Amino acid sequence: MDAQGWPFLVARGRRRGYSVLLAPPPLMSSYGLLEDVARPTSGIAVATVRGLCVVWSEHAVTPDDIGAEPRDEHSRPLRLLHGFVTEQTVTAPSEVDMSRSLTAALDTYRRFLDDEERFTVERSASFPAHSDIGSPAAIGKPDPRPRRYTVPALAAGAVLVGAVIFATSGNDPEPPKTPSCPTTTAPTTHTPVKPTTTTGKPATTSLQPSCT
């Protein structure tokens, strides 16, 4: 299945504060969600919003990006939160997609800086996504919480299984017990040995074959 990605951009200008400047068409009526979810990040972040997968990263604006010193009127460096939105789950974001979203974001950002006060949110154009796509349910799903009755249920289950095995085994005589294999690396012999108890006294069980 070919996935489509729509670039988006959340950024502040020299005067205006953070806002969505470039929005995907599926979110044009609720693009404020992107402002709420897109936070500064050191790598690439992924989240789901209303069934859409949002992939973004942070870009520090450079003088080359905008042809001027990248600071707002409070002397703070400018940064972009840019990325793309897909209708499928992204399991491994592609650098190609991120680069493409950055290009679209910077185009929009330059237009925004030219006239911040009158700028209105732009609608982004889709591109074929190169990122790995997975199951929609895989992202943002919290780990299952440990169940409160796990231990008793397991204990009861074990007892029941034991009961079934016992019941289906009929009245066959009890098979001879076999000792567990020794963990020692000492060579084994074929000489029957007499098991002892932990006290060193001879056990009451019969002689057992040794492990081979």
Add this chain to the structure above:
Amino acid sequence: MGVVAVLVVIALCVLLVMKLRKKKRTRRPAPAADPPVPRFRVVTVGLQGSGKTLLLTGIYRRLQAPADRGFFLKVPYTQLIELNRWYRAVASSEDDWPSGTSRGEMREFDFSVMTNVGGTPTTVLDIGYLEYPGELLTDPDAPGSTLQQQLLGAVANADALIALIDGMQLLQAHRGDRRGLSILQTTLDAMVHCMLTARAPIVFVITKWDLLDQLHADENTRLKIVRNLLMGVDGFRDLVNAHSERRIVRLVPVTAVGHDFAVLDGSVIRKKPDGRFQPANVELALSAVVPDILHQVELSLDAHTRQVIMAEAQRRTKMGPAEALRTLSVFVAERAGRILAGAVGGGLITHAGLTLLLETRTPPGPEHAQRLAALSEADRRAEEFILARRRVVASLQHQVAMLETRLPASRLRGD
């Protein structure tokens, strides 16, 4: 089949025993009888770039150790990491200024005010401090976002408001710069809207105070110049007048970096390569409002503290209500002189004691002495908490008094 039935019964018994043990665990009483820690919410009202994040960082850094104050702040470790990251970014001459808070970063920082109670550092007060991007106060919320509503709700429900006025805009306004004047007016408009009808204590804080050093060599004279400028604005003057009817309103100048760390280069604030990072007055933003909050609720807080501890003591001594009343009444009678003298204020014992004294007809039971001792211990613990909180308040008030001595112009109005 009989064996199977037996094993099924055993399995059911295992389940039952586990469930009963769980219930028993949850019923086990708490080991200590410390009172619940009161929590107050502080919200800064400041536009973007006014220095909210730097003030937050500065407050924590300044108050993270007791020094000679007798109290200190503690934050959850994840928040500590974030505050330290900001601090490093601000304090380093080689790094740029922090980029500012995005909308997605709006959250509350949890300050625990710790002080010594009975020889142990104990939380006596929790302060929630909201961090948010300033544009939420001025820009319309985008469709689908709820952050602005959340912020306005937080401001309306705040226990104290810290209003930030950007020193850079004050400087520009003083110079007659139109952009500076425009932003300053927007700032003050936002404050009037959010704070005029607020009942919570407020304090005005001038951030980036170091940028105003050039106004005058004397700090108090500088503050007077700024105060006159602000009081000349109708909305601001009305706001001060409205609040000063209830309490003292202060204007606190702060610098989160110090007077020798940054320099104004045209319209850009740059870090000096060899600048000295020495924040000043940052903690006073909190000091000016927290005592007011506590003063307002002190009596009810003290009573509540006592109620909780005494209730816990009664529970732990396994008394019935009638027996608890009898024991309490004796307890109160024995201590009435001191308590009723008002040594610790109007707590539970004072209040309830008058009633309970009338109930002392029944002779005490065999475990009377032990129970009396438990109650006495609980009351002592309650007193320790109350006194510890008062020490914190006294320390905060002392800091504000020092400011007022040094900068009399910091008192805007009020008695």
